[in-house]
Amino acid sequence: QVQLVVFGGGSAQPGGSLRPSCAASGFTSDHYAMGWFCQAPGKEREGVRCISSSDGSTAYADSVKGRFTISRDNAKNPVYLQMNSLKPEGTAVYYCATDRGVKRWPCLGPGYGMDYWGKGTLVTVSS
Numbered sequence: 619q620v621q622l623v624v625f626g627g628g629s630a631q632p633g634g635s636l637r638p639s640c641a642a643s644g645f646t647s648d649h650y651a652m653g654w655f656c657q658a659p660g661k662e663r664e665g666v667r668c669i670s671s672s673d674g675s676t677a678y679a680d681s682v683k684g685r686f687t688i689s690r691d692n693a694k695n696p697v698y699l700q701m702n703s704l705k706p707e708g709t710a711v712y713y714c715a716t717d718r719g720v721k722r723w724p725c726l727g728p729g730y731g732m733d734y735w736g737k738g739t740l741v742t743v744s745s
């Protein structure tokens with residue numbers, strides 16, 4: 619059974635940094651995409667960064683350009699989201715999710731078609 623477990627998140631001041639991670643277990647596919655998504659109160663879920671297992675290609679949403687990066691330690695685990703220069707509007711629940719077979723690239727937008735989701739972690743950005 620595939621499970622995605624999110625670690626990290628928490629609180630930061632504007633301009634600060636956080637680095638949540640996502641660990642997958644029970645995952646056997648070698649061709650997949652892993653994405654990070656966020657959902658702020660009252661807003662639709664949106665993808666912020668994603669990475670492909672095949673060649674490490676990454677994609678990002680314009681809202682996080684130059685501030686958030688996605689990386690992984692090895693071929694599968696874990697996947698990190700380095701969040702720098704955080705803004706108050708970045709306050710949201712952040713999720714990781716995976717798309718077996720990379721049915722859709724980049725894995726941004728609301729995340730339709732992602733196969734597995736981890737439980738979210740709350741990120742609060744305030745002074």
